[in-house]
Amino acid sequence: MEIPNGSSSSTHIPAEPLPIRRLQESLINRIAAGEIIHRPASALKELVENCLDAGATSIRVTVKDGGMKLLQIQDNGCGIRKTDLHILAERFTTSKLSTFSDLSHIRTYGFRGEALASISHVAHLSVVTKTKSDTCAWRACYSDGFLVAPKPGQSIEPKACAGNDGTTITIEDLFYNTPTRLSALRSTSEEYSRILDVLTKYAIHNPKVAFSCKKANSPSPDLSTPSSSETLNTIRLLYGHSVAKELVPVKVSSKCPVNEEGDMDVDGGEEDSESWHGEAYITNANYQAKKMVFLLFINHRLVESSRMKRAFEAVYTGILPKGASPFIYLSLEIDPRSVDVNVHPTKKEVHFLNEEAIIEKVSNAFQEALTVQNHSRVFEYQASIDWPWWCRWAYTDLDKKTLLTGGIANPEQVISKKRKGKEREASDDEREESSSTLSKASAQKKTLSQHKVRTSLRDRTLDSMFPVSNPAQLGKSSSQERKDDTGHETVKTRDVKESECYLTSVVNLRQSVAKGKHRHLTEILEKHTFVGIVDLPRSLSLIQHSTNLYLVNHGSLAEEMFYQLGLRQFGDFSRLRLEPPPPLRTLVEIAVNSEDSTKTAKMTKPQITDRIVNILMSRREMLAEYFSLCISEKGLVESLPLLLRDYTPDLNNLPSFLMRLGPQVDWTSEAECFENFLRELAYFYTPGATVVPASTSGSDNCAEEEKAERWQIEHVLFPAMRRYLAAPKSLLDRDVVQAASLPDLYKVFERC
Structure with a gap:
C-alpha cells in the first residue's frame, strides 16, 4: 500500500468496527489495583487510614526491602468481626457507606472498599x-479478593490464633505478578524513605496516636512518636528543634479573622454548609530551607493542592531571600457537604466549594501572623547558655593567627556566585578573557575567609596553665610532651594494646562497639582542637573541628571511652596498687551508710553490707583474673584495674564503686556480667561522675584539686579520646552540640 507524500504508516485501521466485549473480572480488578496501589507507600497510606478509622492509638509498621518483600501494619483498634472476614478483601465492601447520600457527609478516611481488594490482587495478603x-x-489469607488456604491442602476458613486486640495486616511480595510495575519502582532505600515520609505526616496530624516504623530484624525503630502528645512536640521530634523553635501558630476561620495574639474571636451561632476553620504552624523569617515542606490536611485527610502551595509561596516571597522556602503545616476542617472526596483513586486530591476565597483568607492570615511575629530577624548559631567572656570569640583580622584561622576547608566553594553570574552575562570576547583569568586563578585558588581554619602554636587555652595532678610528672613534662596531629602539646602515653581474648561474649561486645561507631562524630573527636572547659561541675567543654565549634559533655565522652578501654584490655589490665590496702567491708559500709536509697530498703544496712561483701568475696578469683581487681582472703582491696596511664581516678568514689558492684551487676549471665562490670568501672573513672563532699582542709586544697582535674581533662582525657574513642551515635542526642559555624556567622554579618 502506498502512502501519499512518501510517508509510511504502521497503524492498522480496521475496515469494520471491532465488537465490544466485557472485560474479565480478574483484568478489571488488576487495572483497579494499578490505579490505587502505585508503590509500597501508597499501600501503607491506605492501611494507616484504616487503622485511624478503627480508633487505633498505636500503629506499628515493619518493612523489609522498602516494603516490596514485607509490609506489616499492626494497630490496637476495634478489630474486624470474624463474620466479616470472608468478604473483607472483595471490591466495594465497606462499613463506611450504605447509600449514595452518605457520601455527602463522609467523615472517615476510607469509604470505597478498594484498598484491601487491590492489595490482594498484586500481593500475598x-x-x-x-x-x-x-x-x-x-x-x-487472601488472593484476588477471596479467602485462600495458608498452605495447600488446608481449609480456607479463618484459623483461630493468639493475638492482641486490633488488626495486623501483612503484605508480602508486592507486585509479584506485575513485573513491569515492580521494575519501575526505585531503590529499596528510596521506597523506604517514602514510607517514612507518609508516616511522618500522619504522625504530626495525629499526635495522640503512637507511631513507630522499623526495618525487619532491626533492633530499634527509625521513626517513633509517643501517644498523647501535641502537634508542636511531634514536629520538634520528627523535623528537629531548628524547625520547631521558629514556628508561628495561626488560626483562621470563615467568620473569624486572626487577632494580634494569633487567636480567633469565635462568635456563637450555627454553622452553615460553607463554614470552615483551620489551624496551622508556619515558620517565620528566621527559618530558611532549600525545599518547601507543605503538609496539608483537609478534614483530617492528607491531600495535595498546587494552588495553595503557590499562594503560600507568594506570601513568603517578600520575607525570605531568593531560593529559600518555609515549613507549613495546615489543617482545614470544612463542612463535608462542601467537599467532594471522590475525585481521585488514591484520594490525594479533593474538591471543595469557595476554594479561591479560602486560599485568599488563609494567605492573609499567614501574612498577618508573619508581620506580627517578625519585626526583625534573629539569628541563633550557638547553644543557649551564658558564655564566659573568653568564649565570646569572633573572627578578627585574617593576618593574625587566631584560633579560627588557616588551611582550606572547602576548596570547591572558591568561585563566588557573583563571578558565575558575571561570566554568564559577558560577551564572547569578555568570556574568553574571563576564562583565561579563571584558568590562571585556578592554579592559585583563593580561599574565602569564612573557610579558613588556622591554628597557631603560640595560642594557649585557659586550661593549659593548670598544674598536673601528680607532682612527680612536673619533672617529666618536658620529655613526655609531644605534638599531636593538630599541633597542640599533649602528654605522651603508652599505646593501649588490645588483649587477646577468645570468649564469645567479649568478642561480641567488641564487635557491637565497632558496629555502633558513628564515622563523622569519631572523625570530629580524632581531629579536634581543644578550646577550653566551659563548666567543670556540669562537665561541659568546647572543642573545634574545621570551621565549627562544638559544646561537648566531656564526662559522657570519657565514660564511653573508659568502657571501651576496659573492653579493649579485658583480661590483661595493668594494676593500680593500693598501699596500704583498705578493708573491703569498711569501704562498702561507708557507701551503704551514705546512700539514701538504703533507708527505704527491706533489708537493714548491715545485711546489705554483708550481702555485697559476700558477693565480691565469692567471686574474687574471677575479678582478679579478668579485671585485676585483687581482694585478699582477709578482705583487703589490694589493687584496682588501671585503664589509662597518667590518669588516676578519684579514689573518694571507691566505696561507691564497690557498693554498686553488688546490685548493678548481673552475676548470673556471662555477657551481662562483663558489660555491667565494665560500665560501672567506667563510671568510677569518669571525672565528676560522683559528687564528693567538699574538703575541710581549706579552700586552697580545693582550688589545687580543681586545677589538677582541669589539667587531666585537657592533657590526658581529650588526647586519649582522639586515639581510642569510637564514638556511638547516641552521643549526638545531648552530649555533642554544634555551638557555632564560621560560614554561618559570616552570612549573618553579611546581612547586617
Missing part, C-alpha cells in the same frame, strides 16, 4: 484480627 469481645484472634 494475610490478616490477624481480634475484637474486644472475641476470646481469640483470627487469621485469614
Whole structure:
C-alpha cells in the first residue's frame, strides 16, 4: 500500500468496527489495583487510614526491602468481626457507606472498599484480627479478593490464633505478578524513605496516636512518636528543634479573622454548609530551607493542592531571600457537604466549594501572623547558655593567627556566585578573557575567609596553665610532651594494646562497639582542637573541628571511652596498687551508710553490707583474673584495674564503686556480667561522675584539686579520646552540640 507524500504508516485501521466485549473480572480488578496501589507507600497510606478509622492509638509498621518483600501494619483498634472476614478483601465492601447520600457527609478516611481488594490482587495478603469481645484472634489469607488456604491442602476458613486486640495486616511480595510495575519502582532505600515520609505526616496530624516504623530484624525503630502528645512536640521530634523553635501558630476561620495574639474571636451561632476553620504552624523569617515542606490536611485527610502551595509561596516571597522556602503545616476542617472526596483513586486530591476565597483568607492570615511575629530577624548559631567572656570569640583580622584561622576547608566553594553570574552575562570576547583569568586563578585558588581554619602554636587555652595532678610528672613534662596531629602539646602515653581474648561474649561486645561507631562524630573527636572547659561541675567543654565549634559533655565522652578501654584490655589490665590496702567491708559500709536509697530498703544496712561483701568475696578469683581487681582472703582491696596511664581516678568514689558492684551487676549471665562490670568501672573513672563532699582542709586544697582535674581533662582525657574513642551515635542526642559555624556567622554579618 502506498502512502501519499512518501510517508509510511504502521497503524492498522480496521475496515469494520471491532465488537465490544466485557472485560474479565480478574483484568478489571488488576487495572483497579494499578490505579490505587502505585508503590509500597501508597499501600501503607491506605492501611494507616484504616487503622485511624478503627480508633487505633498505636500503629506499628515493619518493612523489609522498602516494603516490596514485607509490609506489616499492626494497630490496637476495634478489630474486624470474624463474620466479616470472608468478604473483607472483595471490591466495594465497606462499613463506611450504605447509600449514595452518605457520601455527602463522609467523615472517615476510607469509604470505597478498594484498598484491601487491590492489595490482594498484586500481593500475598494475610490478616490477624481480634475484637474486644472475641476470646481469640483470627487469621485469614487472601488472593484476588477471596479467602485462600495458608498452605495447600488446608481449609480456607479463618484459623483461630493468639493475638492482641486490633488488626495486623501483612503484605508480602508486592507486585509479584506485575513485573513491569515492580521494575519501575526505585531503590529499596528510596521506597523506604517514602514510607517514612507518609508516616511522618500522619504522625504530626495525629499526635495522640503512637507511631513507630522499623526495618525487619532491626533492633530499634527509625521513626517513633509517643501517644498523647501535641502537634508542636511531634514536629520538634520528627523535623528537629531548628524547625520547631521558629514556628508561628495561626488560626483562621470563615467568620473569624486572626487577632494580634494569633487567636480567633469565635462568635456563637450555627454553622452553615460553607463554614470552615483551620489551624496551622508556619515558620517565620528566621527559618530558611532549600525545599518547601507543605503538609496539608483537609478534614483530617492528607491531600495535595498546587494552588495553595503557590499562594503560600507568594506570601513568603517578600520575607525570605531568593531560593529559600518555609515549613507549613495546615489543617482545614470544612463542612463535608462542601467537599467532594471522590475525585481521585488514591484520594490525594479533593474538591471543595469557595476554594479561591479560602486560599485568599488563609494567605492573609499567614501574612498577618508573619508581620506580627517578625519585626526583625534573629539569628541563633550557638547553644543557649551564658558564655564566659573568653568564649565570646569572633573572627578578627585574617593576618593574625587566631584560633579560627588557616588551611582550606572547602576548596570547591572558591568561585563566588557573583563571578558565575558575571561570566554568564559577558560577551564572547569578555568570556574568553574571563576564562583565561579563571584558568590562571585556578592554579592559585583563593580561599574565602569564612573557610579558613588556622591554628597557631603560640595560642594557649585557659586550661593549659593548670598544674598536673601528680607532682612527680612536673619533672617529666618536658620529655613526655609531644605534638599531636593538630599541633597542640599533649602528654605522651603508652599505646593501649588490645588483649587477646577468645570468649564469645567479649568478642561480641567488641564487635557491637565497632558496629555502633558513628564515622563523622569519631572523625570530629580524632581531629579536634581543644578550646577550653566551659563548666567543670556540669562537665561541659568546647572543642573545634574545621570551621565549627562544638559544646561537648566531656564526662559522657570519657565514660564511653573508659568502657571501651576496659573492653579493649579485658583480661590483661595493668594494676593500680593500693598501699596500704583498705578493708573491703569498711569501704562498702561507708557507701551503704551514705546512700539514701538504703533507708527505704527491706533489708537493714548491715545485711546489705554483708550481702555485697559476700558477693565480691565469692567471686574474687574471677575479678582478679579478668579485671585485676585483687581482694585478699582477709578482705583487703589490694589493687584496682588501671585503664589509662597518667590518669588516676578519684579514689573518694571507691566505696561507691564497690557498693554498686553488688546490685548493678548481673552475676548470673556471662555477657551481662562483663558489660555491667565494665560500665560501672567506667563510671568510677569518669571525672565528676560522683559528687564528693567538699574538703575541710581549706579552700586552697580545693582550688589545687580543681586545677589538677582541669589539667587531666585537657592533657590526658581529650588526647586519649582522639586515639581510642569510637564514638556511638547516641552521643549526638545531648552530649555533642554544634555551638557555632564560621560560614554561618559570616552570612549573618553579611546581612547586617
